[in-house]
Amino acid sequence: MNAGETTTPKLGVQAATKIYHTASGDLLALDRCSLDVRANEIVSIVGPSGCGKTTLLWSMSGLHGLTSGEIRLDGVKIAGPHPDIGIVFQEANLLPWRNLDANIRFPFEIKGEKPDRAWIAHLLNRVGLDGFGGKFPRELSGGMQQRAAIVRALALKPSVLLMDEPFGALDSFTREEMNRLVEEIWLDTKTTIVFITHSIEEAIFLSDRVVVLSARPGKVAKEYRVPFARPRSLEIMATKEVFDLTNRIKMDIVGERARPKAPEQERASAEIVRIRP
Amino acid sequence: MSDAIPEFSKSKSGDGQEVSLTNLSAFASGPGIKSGKEVAAIIAVAVVIIGGIELALRLFHVPLYIMPPPSSIAYALFDEFPLIAPHLGYTLVELVSGFAIGAVVGLVLAAVITQFPFAEKIVAPYILLLVTTPMLALVPLLILRFGFGYTPRIIAVALAAGPMVMINAATGFRRVDSAKIALARSYGASTLQIFWKIRAPMALPMILVGLMIGAIFGLLTAVGAEMVGGGFGLGNRLTTYSSMIQMPQFFAVVLILSTLGILIYVLFFLIGKKWASWEA
Numbered sequence: 001m002n003a004g005e006t007t008t009p010k011l012g013v014q015a016a017t018k019i020y021h022t023a024s025g026d027l028l029a030l031d032r033c034s035l036d037v038r039a040n041e042i043v044s045i046v047g048p049s050g051c052g053k054t055t056l057l058w059s060m061s062g063l064h065g066l067t068s069g070e071i072r073l074d075g076v077k078i079a080g081p082h083p084d085i086g087i088v089f090q091e092a093n094l095l096p097w098r099n100l101d102a103n104i105r106f107p108f109e110i111k112g113e114k115p116d117r118a119w120i121a122h123l124l125n126r127v128g129l130d131g132f133g134g135k136f137p138r139e140l141s142g143g144m145q146q147r148a149a150i151v152r153a154l155a156l157k158p159s160v161l162l163m164d165e166p167f168g169a170l171d172s173f174t175r176e177e178m179n180r181l182v183e184e185i186w187l188d189t190k191t192t193i194v195f196i197t198h199s200i201e202e203a204i205f206l207s208d209r210v211v212v213l214s215a216r217p218g219k220v221a222k223e224y225r226v227p228f229a230r231p232r233s234l235e236i237m238a239t240k241e242v243f244d245l246t247n248r249i250k251m252d253i254v255g256e257r258a259r260p261k262a263p264e265q266e267r268a269s270a271e272i273v274r275i276r277p
Numbered sequence: 278m279s280d281a282i283p284e285f286s287k288s289k290s291g292d293g294q295e296v297s298l299t300n301l302s303a304f305a306s307g308p309g310i311k312s313g314k315e316v317a318a319i320i321a322v323a324v325v326i327i328g329g330i331e332l333a334l335r336l337f338h339v340p341l342y343i344m345p346p347p348s349s350i351a352y353a354l355f356d357e358f359p360l361i362a363p364h365l366g367y368t369l370v371e372l373v374s375g376f377a378i379g380a381v382v383g384l385v386l387a388a389v390i391t392q393f394p395f396a397e398k399i400v401a402p403y404i405l406l407l408v409t410t411p412m413l414a415l416v417p418l419l420i421l422r423f424g425f426g427y428t429p430r431i432i433a434v435a436l437a438a439g440p441m442v443m444i445n446a447a448t449g450f451r452r453v454d455s456a457k458i459a460l461a462r463s464y465g466a467s468t469l470q471i472f473w474k475i476r477a478p479m480a481l482p483m484i485l486v487g488l489m490i491g492a493i494f495g496l497l498t499a500v501g502a503e504m505v506g507g508g509f510g511l512g513n514r515l516t517t518y519s520s521m522i523q524m525p526q527f528f529a530v531v532l533i534l535s536t537l538g539i540l541i542y543v544l545f546f547l548i549g550k551k552w553a554s555w556e557a
Contacts, residue, residue, distance in 0.1 A: 081465050093460055097555040
């Protein structure tokens with residue numbers, strides 16, 4: 001976290017290879033995928049569906065092992081779930097039989113630690129869930145559930161937060177709101193964040209770097225720096241720079257497959273725009 | 278009603294919107310009593326039906342040994358209760374002890390067997406056999422072996438309740454939500470912690486359904502076993518009263534039995550409402 005450490009990545013993925021042995025044969029999900037995430041950085045991972053994004057994230061979290069290659073946290077190889085790595089899952093993944101307070105207490109129960117009440121209260125206040133502690137997940141909207149899941153992940157003060165398509169199930173307005181919330185939390189805590197998403201806009205809005213994975217087997221195909229200062233406004237998102245970046249990433253993801261058709265489609269839609277005024 | 282703003286805060290039990298499994302329908306679809314008005318209506322209907330039966334039976338001079346009027350059943354219940362009460366006690370002893378044995382064995386077996394999918398596949402047909410075989414059929418054999426005391430009845434109740442508890446609990450334990458287990462593992466949870474903090478609570482609604490069905494099957498089996506042989510228990514009262522053509526007393530015992538069944542249902546309904554309402 002101090003200046004001297006910047007050379008050692010916070011989270012390093014080195015030649016990660018993952019083969020799933022399934023009934024229909026072996027499936028190469030990740031192929032020598034390497035990626036460094038520096039401290040206090042937000043990195044988004046995008047890519048075509050089924051490219052191994054979630055596999056990569058689960059490997060980074062230590063939830064499952066790699067066939068070869070390794071994951072290093074602060075330069076130390078991790079062999080399993082690490083207390084310094086928090087995860088926010090797809091959909092909120094709250095335990096429906098526990099109310100919000102009990103859900104947030106869950107990690108502490110597993111670890112046999114006393115919950116840090118002041119910190120949890122601060123986080124709940126930060127995400128706007130004050131006074132909802134007694135509510136059960138089914139009584140909360142999707143956005144509120146995901147906020148609670150973020151609080152749960154941050155409650156143990158991890159130095160790395162892995163987010164696996166956390167807002168994929170939310171409507172686009174709630175999603176924008178959640179993106180701003182993540183940025184606010186980052187400004188507050190400077191937690192290193194790895195963020196998996198299907199939404200290029202979301203990736204650009206949130207990230208210092210956007211990493212594009214290739215189609216399966218997943219490996220890093222491209223990397224883009226997103227140079228805008230924080231907090232980022234919605235106006236920045238409407239600039240030509242962002243528009244161009246979005247298109248470039250889109251072409252990286254769908255480009256090879258869509259190329260023969262794409263130019264005609266673009267011209268057609270451009271003409272419609274021209275005719276209108 | 279249809280214009281109500283959809284809100285997340287108050288989902289009434291029974292609407293089943295966010296429930297993916299309908300396994301708690303036994304609880305959820307139960308008619309919840311809501312207002313004094315409804316209670317009044319229910320009582321009014323009961324009065325009309327019971328009064329109507331009473332009136333019809335007296336009007337058409339139906340003989341007592343065919344169908345006694347409700348009033349004479351009520352009188353018999355009141356009058357004979359001191360004589361019936363000990364038998365209620367015997368039946369409860371058989372039911373509670375047999376059910377306790379069956380439920381504990383069923384639960385433990387379900388928890389263990391679901392950890393080993395391969396073993397489960399091998400055991401499954403035998404469990405199904407135990408569930409579908411009416412354990413009453415074994416009572417004459419059990420009586421031959423164990424005599425006319427409590428033992429054959431308690432064994433029969435345990436045999437009837439256990440498989441019911443087990444098959445439902447196993448369904449519950451099989452509901453593996455890999456994301457929730459991954460969540461627990463990401464905090465370094467042990468296998469035991471995953472069982473108690475994830476698998477067991479997820480299975481709880483199904484376990485309660487199993488316990489309820491098991492208890493009701495246990496009651497059926499206890500009464501049936503008492504009817505087969507032995508000189509005590511509510512089932513024995515049924516055979517005794519009917520052989521003596523004491524129909525009001527006979528129906529008084531039937532009334533006690535149905536009350537027992539309803540109490541079992543209400544008990545598990547309330548437990549489910551308290552501990553498993555997150556699902557229904």
